[in-house]
Amino acid sequence: MEKSYLNMDLLRFTTAGSVDDGKSTLIGRLLYDSKSIFEDQMEAIQQVSDRKGEEHVNLALLTDGLRDEREQGITIDVAYRYFATPQRKFIIADTPGHIQYTRNMVTGASTANLAIILIDARHGIVEQTKRHSFIASLLGIPHIVYCINKMDLVDYSQEVYNTLVDDLEDFSAKLETKDVRFIPISALKGDNVVHRSEKMGWFEGATLMHTLETVHIASDHNHIDCRFPIQNVIRPQTTEHHDYRGYAGRIAGGVFKKGDAVMVLPSGFTSKIKSIDTFDGEIDEAFAPMSVTMTLEDDIDISRGDMIVRENNKPEVSQDIEAMICWMGDSPLKEKGKYALKHTSKDARCMVKEIKYKVDINTLHRNEADKVISSNDVARVTLRTTSPLFIDQYGRNRNTGSLILIDEATNNTVGAGMII
Amino acid sequence: MGSYNLTHLKELESEAIFVIREVVAQFENPVLLFSGGKDSIVCYHLARKAFYPAKVPFPLMHVDTGHNFPETIQFRDKLIEETGARLIVGSVQQSIDEGKSTEEKGVNASRNKLQTVTLLDAIEANKFDCAMGGARRDEEKARAKERFFSHRDDFGQWDPKNQRPELWNTFNGKKNMGEHFRVFPISNWTEMDIWQYILAEKIDIPSIYFSHTRDCFVRDGVIMGKTDFVETKDTEEVQPMVVRFRTIGDATCTGAVASTAATLEEIIEEVASTRVTERGGRSDDKRSEAAMEDRKKEGYF
Structure with missing residues (x-):
């Protein structure tokens, strides 16, 4: 039964991939096949592509919204895209692959129900795959979909796909995320994106679009702890x-x-x-x-x-907060440094009592010797707050388990904290 | 659908109400920019919901170019009277009279860009520290990167490359004296969401959104309503056409579409099948590829 707009629900997802893995093409494909690209938008990017002498219409121009980005051919900031099918409305947080990567992906991931992580079928798991997976897991995204892209360039080989899935299953067992899926696709040719691939009859799973439309998100919110x-x-x-x-x-x-x-x-x-x-x-x-x-x-x-x-189910009330911090400030995180803090609707100040270790976000290795936490680093810290916070573990509740740190001199948001 | 799952419209509504309440908590003197268009009408509706049964604790501000469709102003004044809102009008005409703005000349003259001067003046004169607006990220590509809470320096400028990261729903409205914020509660709504919500909530909107017959002419492929403020060229033939407006901006630069959609249901059907974005009919965006980005950097909404 087709749902009407009055009972559609909303899925927020983020897309991650390394440079040239076809992320823009995939987003373009989702928007195009769901008829969310309009004629005037298509015309505008067609004109620009023609002027630059590009062979194909460059779908990345749809997502690169700022002048500097178009001129330099890079994506600077998280861009939000929207499309809908008769089942669901979708919000894509499209994050750039290189500059300020961690900062932007953390931002996009913080509100997402699902992460799409693209992998080039020819290259398999690369450093960035691990980084993207770790950030998705750290930010508590409930569902990860690994899209093995460019299957057309490996002759739609089931063997290549199976080997990759084995590797990914081994690797993703270390993550917190419980719902992990795999789909072989070609974003360029459209295989298994919106329409089932005729070239990959051996794949019995759902297409990406079907997965996005049907993944169970009702339980992504905590409905237990009031x-x-x-x-x-x-x-x-x-x-x-x-x-x-x-x-x-x-x-x-x-x-x-x-x-x-x-x-x-x-x-x-x-x-x-x-x-x-x-x-x-x-x-x-x-x-x-x-x-x-x-x-x-x-x-x-x-x-x-x-x-x-509820009296019989209280959050922890504490001034000593253990957290993983993703640092976003221009100057490094200061041990014993003081910052303003926001947690739900509460404002406080805090001191960084201890930097325990830095996490290598490519290997998940803990480095206790390196305590220089610069922009885009992730670290385990202990904070002491000026007044008690009412906290839950981030893994249990993303609202009461998260906090942000603010530089009191510049007023900039400099840290994203996940409470342990 | 599970019993503890919200529909997309309810989730968007809840998000917008949350944002508006954060504004009132974090700022001393906020204002809601109100153009009389459907997006600002929805924002005002959400603000009424946010503080019910209390009144909306901030005024509305209309940056008036003087080039309005009369239906918009009639609608605005009726809504203000019925709901008891406080309305402030910032007049572009007055900015011109005071020599702060210079009127554009020629047949394509528009006061759209001049709104920025009047807006920034009004923000300063009224000491507003936060101006909420009904802009949506799906409208235009520069807006796709806009934050819910968007920081402006003491010249009212937007620095797109140096935006604060915005995590979860934790909004950072901290600022120095003289700076202000623009906040966009319906950032995540699309044109379709707005129409569906207007239908679901039975919200009143100005009559020019519905199909009607009006004297029009065609310029650069865009249907323009004939008003006293627009000069027509000799080659442009004015004739009655059956049209409706998809957005309501300054009458000099807002295009109409040929349409027979006379009810909300028909508009939704038309929006669902349409192949051109709603700003496709606005000549202000067509001035250059980065027209919106440039105006936003200067302080446009």
């Missing part, structure tokens, strides 16, 4: 809603129901949910990632940065 970080307090101060005091926020985990007994952190006061309000009326239950407003039975002093949870 977490409601308060963004704003809603006080209408009108005659009609004279005593109304609502707590606005986006559910970060679990299912909250009207009448539930809840606890407010950090105060520890307990109360019951009086109502869950929306503009469209009261609702009986709310779950991640819904934005709602809650009222409580008791008058408790609650403000932004507080969190409503």
Whole structure:
């Protein structure tokens, strides 16, 4: 049964691959075959390709949006692309393959349900495959799809594919990601991207598009541990809603129901949910990632940065945070350095108590001797915060398990932290 | 679909409400840019949802080129009156009168670019530290790289190569005195999402989005509405045509499309089968390949 737009859902995915592995071609193929490239866009890039004397229409021009990028033929920044099929709407975070690679891929991966990692069938697993896989795993992307691309250049050989899958299975067993899939494709010729390949009758799995349309994403959110970080307090101060005091926020985990007994952190006061309000009326239950407003039975002093949870299932409340940090600052991460920190709706400051080790993101090797953490490095650190955070492990909840560090002199976001 | 799964429209709505609430929490004096077009109408609708049952805690600001379709202004004033919003109007005419902007000349003259001066002046005069807008990443390729929270220096400029990384849904609105932010709550929406949402939420929009008969002429392959602000060349024949508008910008540079779509359902069907982007009818984007990027760097929305 074809779904109507009223019950389509949303899949966010990221694409990773090394230079010349056909990433732009694959994205172009997905957009083109799903009729998401418009005539005027196609015309515009056709003209540019012609002017440059290029033989094929250069689909990379669709994704390279800035003048410098087109002039230099490089991608500088994460670009977001959109397409939809009758089943789903898709958001692609398209990240560049070389410059600032880690920083950009981490950014794109932070909100993704799924990562597509491209591998050139002729070259097999290369250093960048490992790096991309590690970042996808570190950022907790629930699903990884390895696309073995350029199968047309290896005569659509089942043997080449099988050998590669064996290698990838060995390698990916070390990752946190549980759902790992493999698809042999040719992005250029279109095999197994949207349409089944006639050349690879031996492949019994789903095409990439079918996989994207059907992969189960309902359980990607945590629906077990109730977490409601308060963004704003809603006080209408009108005659009609004279005593109304609502707590606005986006559910970060679990299912909250009207009448539930809840606890407010950090105060520890307990109360019951009086109502869950929306503009469209009261609702009986709310779950991640819904934005709602809650009222409580008791008058408790609650403000932004507080969190409503269940008494029998609390997050850890701590000022000592163990985390993996992906560093993005221009100057290196400073041991004993002080940074501003954001965690859910809470602002704090922190000191980097200890840099424990640097991770070689190509080999996953821990280097305890090298503590110079520069831009695009990943390190294990201990932070001491000025006030307690209400934390979960990143692997359990990407909302309450993540934080960002901010340089207090420049106000730039310089670190992405995954709480261990 | 599982019971704990949101539809794509509900997820986009929740994301936008979250972003608008972050703006109110992180900034002292935000404003919502309101053109009277469908994207800004949806943004205002989302803002009302975000703070219900309280009123929207920030004003709307219309950067008025003076070259409007009358239907847009009537619609704007009715919406403001019905919902009790606060409206600020920044006038491009006034910027010209005060000598801050110079009117373009010739048949292709447009005040579209002049909006930037008026916008930056109004932000400074009202001491706004954050201007929310209804821009979407699918509109134009330079916008595909825009952040939800976009930092502007004290000249209001955008530096696309030096944007802050934006991770998860943790938005960093920290800034120095004199700087401000542009925030785009509906970044992840497409034209189709907007129409579907307008239908699902029964949101009122100006009548010129629906098919109607209007005096038009054709310039560079684009159908333009005949207004008092546009000079026509001798070769351009003005005649009644059955059209609708896909975007509502300055009347001097916003093209119409030939269309008989008179209901939201018909518009959605038309958008689904159309083969040209909605900004394809805007001559302001056609000025050069990087037209949007250049305007954005200077401080355009």
